[in-house]
Amino acid sequence: MQDINNSLSTPDSALTKQLKWFVMHFKKEWQLYLMLAPTVIWFMVFLYTPMYGLQIAFKDYSVFKGIGASPWVGLEHFYTLFENDQFIRAIKNTVMISGASLIFGFPVPIILALMFNEVINPKFKKTAQTIVYLPHFISAVIIAGIVITAFAPSTGVINLMLNALGYDSVYFLTKPEWFRTIFIGTGIWQEAGFGSIVFLAAIAGVNPSLYESAVVDGANRFQMMYKITIPCILPTILIMLIIRIGNILEVGFEMIIMLYQPATYETADVISTFIYRQGLQAAQYDLAAAAGLFNAVIAFILVIAANTISKRVSKTSLW
DSSP states (O other): HHHHHHHHTTTTTTTHHHHHHHHHHHHHHHHHHHHHHHHHHHHHIIGGGGGGHHHHHHHHTTTTHHHHHOOOOOOOOOOOOOOOOHHHHHHHHHHHHHHHHHHTTTHHHHHHHHHHOOOOOHHHHHHHHHHHHHGGOHHHHHHHHHHHHOOOTTTTTHHHHHHTTOOOOOOGGGHHHHHHHHHHHHHHHHHHHHHHHHHHHHHSOHHHHHHHHHTTTTHHHHHHIIIIHHHHHHHHHHHHHHHHHHTTTOOOHHHHHHHOOGGOOOOOOOOOHHHHHIIISSOHHHHHHHHHHHHHHHHHHHHHHHHHHHHHHHHHOOO
């Protein structure tokens, strides 16, 4: 026991060494820490400080009493949520939309990156990349306006094409069976190009000598892509997949709010829109906080599970 106390009190303990190393490193790289400070402050103010308010998910919250004075109700709000048919529907729609987006949308940036890597003409490559990157920088309001205009029943380009083929006009945005297809397709079109940047950067890091050796062995472009490029960028693919799985319950809130309507709640209402209606429109802040906390916990579990599976299977993980 005395030896342990002596080791903790000595100036050369592990904690002291770490502190000395940090001070030395801070003096040497203080410019980097200064540049990092705004991001750290932003996280503390806008992400960690609001966590104090999560306790209203376990309270009968009153705006007039405040968070501290509101009485505790335990898990009552969570029981209420799972007895609510609208919340169960929102979970179902969230999983279906996110799952379909993952299955159909995740491979598209990878395919785009592989295609861009095969383009020889630099001018054409830059032009094509600019075109596919552009939708990412367009406001969600404008994207929603484009979708509404394109699918308008009388003047929309989609219905004009259907009319030209002899079919009647369809008001797609009021049809529950069409909402998911339109929303997922719009998301892929908007984000696929920008998402390919990560995979293009990974492809740029592949050792050129591997391709040179493959050419000597007589491999064609497709064989080099399949045997060299894809295996080399597989760690990046897995990391991005883990991140996507962690965000599987996060569906584009702004886009759904602008596209959905009561007629399409059946397939369009997701957890984020349910929280919006309960929290801001119905002023049930405690119930909305419980729904948000449930969403965050499930997302955390999914990230941990996906990271663990990836680490065991491929030795690639976030941590």
